[in-house]
Amino acid sequence: MPIYTCTTTASKLTSDTKAALAAEIGNIHSAINHVPSAYVTVVFHELPQDSIYSGGVPASPVLVSSWVREGHPADETSRLATEIAAAVTRITSAPAEQVTVVIQPGPARFAVEFGRVLPEPGDEAAWAAAERNV
Numbered sequence: 001m002p003i004y005t006c007t008t009t010a011s012k013l014t015s016d017t018k019a020a021l022a023a024e025i026g027n028i029h030s031a032i033n034h035v036p037s038a039y040v041t042v043v044f045h046e047l048p049q050d051s052i053y054s055g056g057v058p059a060s061p062v063l064v065s066s067w068v069r070e071g072h073p074a075d076e077t078s079r080l081a082t083e084i085a086a087a088v089t090r091i092t093s094a095p096a097e098q099v100t101v102v103i104q105p106g107p108a109r110f111a112v113e114f115g116r117v118l119p120e121p122g123d124e125a126a127w128a129a130a131e132r133n134v
Helices: 015-033 074-092 124-132
Strands: 003-009 041-047 062-069 099-106
Touching: 003 015, 015 041, 015 062, 015 074, 062 074, 074 099
Parallel strands: 003 041, 062 099
Antiparallel strands: 003 062
């Protein structure tokens, strides 16, 4: 259901680091938003060294943006962003000032997964059960 895109400069993260970060993002999202981590997609987008700038100078941050279904409590969404930022810092060794996490909520009805419109938060069990019966 949620999609997390991690944007970095090329070769900043090893394959093992990407795997660890993807697993941790899935675990964090699952624990806070109460969906199976198997529903969490993490994509890594690597750009050439001269493609990311901060303050007009080349930079090498770790930028994490995501789309999640709106309707989750605001404090949980803030906790989600904070815990993911801490995980990025811990797993990648990037300084906290080089890590940015942005959570972008949108209506569940604006997304389709497994060929069906996503459920509203809290309706996941019925949605998953219907998927098994198809």
